[in-house]
Amino acid sequence: MDEKKLFEDFKRAVVEHHEFFKNSIPLIASENVTSMAVRRFYLSDFGCRYAEGKVGKRFYQGCQYIDVVEDVAVKLTKKIFGAEHANVQPISGVTANIAAFFALAKPGDKAFSLSVPCGGHISHHRFSAAGIRGVNVTDYPFDNESLNIDIDKTRKLALKEKPKVFVLGASLYLFPHPVKEIVEIAEEVDGKVMYDASHVLGLIAGGEFHDPIKEGANVVTASTHKTFPGPQRAIILSERSLAKKVDSAVFPGVVSNHHLHSLAAYVVACMEMMEFGKSYAKQIVKNAKALAEKLHELGFNVVGENVGFTQSHQVAVDVSEFGGGDPVAKMFERINIVLNKNLLPWDDLSKTENPSGIRIGVQEVTRLGMKEGEMEALAEIMWNAVNGKRSEDELRSEVVELKKEFTTIKYAFEESEAYAIVESFLNGL
Ligand SMILES: Cc1ncc(COP(=O)(O)O)c(C=O)c1O
Known part of the structure; x- marks a missing residue:
């Protein structure tokens, strides 16, 4: 075992993980970021x-x-x-x-x-x-x-x-x-x-x-x-x-x-949720609807057209026409859009490796401050990506550019308030 190399790999992985997420649009529906x-x-x-x-x-x-x-x-x-x-x-x-x-x-x-x-x-x-x-x-x-x-x-x-x-x-x-x-x-x-x-x-x-x-x-x-x-x-x-x-x-x-x-x-x-939960949850659902509608308008087969696409933080898209959820999710990862492949109700379990769908969750980007306008811009990038309208390098740059303004956590206590809360909390013990 090359211990020096293992340690270098470990160090690099930790640094690059954070760099990757700083420059990515996180759309995994089961994740979120915690405040400071x-x-x-x-x-x-x-x-x-x-x-x-x-x-x-x-x-x-x-x-x-x-x-x-x-x-x-x-x-x-x-x-x-x-x-x-x-x-x-x-x-x-x-x-x-x-x-x-x-x-x-x-x-x-x-x-x-x-x-x-x-x-x-x-x-x-x-x-x-x-x-x-x-x-x-x-x-x-x-x-x-x-x-x-x-x-x-x-x-x-x-x-x-x-x-x-x-x-x-x-x-x-x-x-x-x-x-x-x-x-x-x-x-x-x-x-x-x-x-x-x-x-x-x-x-x-x-x-x-x-x-x-x-x-x-x-x-x-x-x-x-x-x-x-x-x-x-x-x-x-x-x-x-x-x-x-x-x-x-x-x-x-x-x-x-x-x-x-x-x-x-x-x-x-x-x-935080007692303080900001109402406005946060409202914006999440608005963003999910805006993203679903724009993806649909551009030509994606968004699940649930007849029932208004979504009432939650999630949007599901049937991407069979682009090769299925597996290659599409991997392609998005290459351009710094992080989401997952997902079985859809019309798939059977034999399609687990390459299901028809992708699942998108907007709760984390909402917490980073994105609103309906950013959802539309994101939908455009996604459409250009699946249609090969630009190179992956160009698309990745567009993602990095879109993410640039959204790196701090909203609907959370300010860092200065956070320390006051910590202090009074600890004093109270
Ligand atoms: C509906 C549902 N229940 C339970 C879990 C498992 O939660 P955990 O990963 O905290 O064990 C998940 C994970 O995503 C989930 O989607």
Whole structure:
């Protein structure tokens, strides 16, 4: 092993990663950037500590201040989402989903989930969280026209199969799922509704998407780092009657220590969303619609023309005519536009390597201050790219130029305020 070379490669990778993202348009729908205030907490001593168990009932000494942080995190989470109960300990969305399946189902029970091409996440299926609990998953009937769950067919199937868990929420998530209708069906068959809000948590916090709790979902799981601009971790919201089951499924079920530096950072992200969430979420949806409309106008086959393209942070485009999602996503990466290939509802799993679609998320560029005008400029670059109208070098320069003015994080506390917040936070402990 050439250790010197390994170290040089490592150093270069770290520097070049940051340089690449500085000069790129980040459009991965599951990512976001945290503010400097959030990062300040992320780098605190909390990251070196352990806190197993519940607030006030820990197994190690030294947790008295951490207890305060977790208590604040729970209170803010309940306030923002209007939840009866919040568990803020899961360290990722998948961890939260494993815990939710343990709380809601026994091995051998049935669940309904969206298939992966229709937007379901792998953790809703047997490959991951559902399978770990031994739950047998049936895909919801899906309507490719409305791009949503077919309620009539779902009801018929549910009366026959009697699933214990109805999973809603998705990774490819353009339009709100029919929570109320699914809750009614679930009640008929004595099932529970588990809504995975990972993608749309920030939109829900900002009042720009439907509210799954108000609409009757029993459990809401969510990662905190997609449209919600927090550090990478997750939460589980539930009604009071499920609190004990959820809490014990989380600890000792799937976490021991729960990454306290990111918990402290999450508190700051909650404060930012209380302050700026409304305007941030509004602009995200405006930007997604503007991008979808311009891409469509230019000639892209944007998914959902008959239903208004999107109501979320995402836009999906069928790029089969340009060779499919794989070569198109790789070409965009060469010109510094970062997005992912994606299965679409009309794909089967054999198309996983090269699906029909690409998925675009505008939550991060919105946080960097881009508005409708930039969405139009971006659409033009993308159209010229797929049609080979300019060289990749020229297109990359256009991307770098477009990005130049958008390198600071908006909808966040100013850095000077951030330090004041940090200070008063620490003084309060
Ligand atoms: C709907 C949904 N749930 C869960 C997850 C997993 O979250 P994490 O990566 O935090 O485990 C994702 C990831 O993108 C997702 O899209």
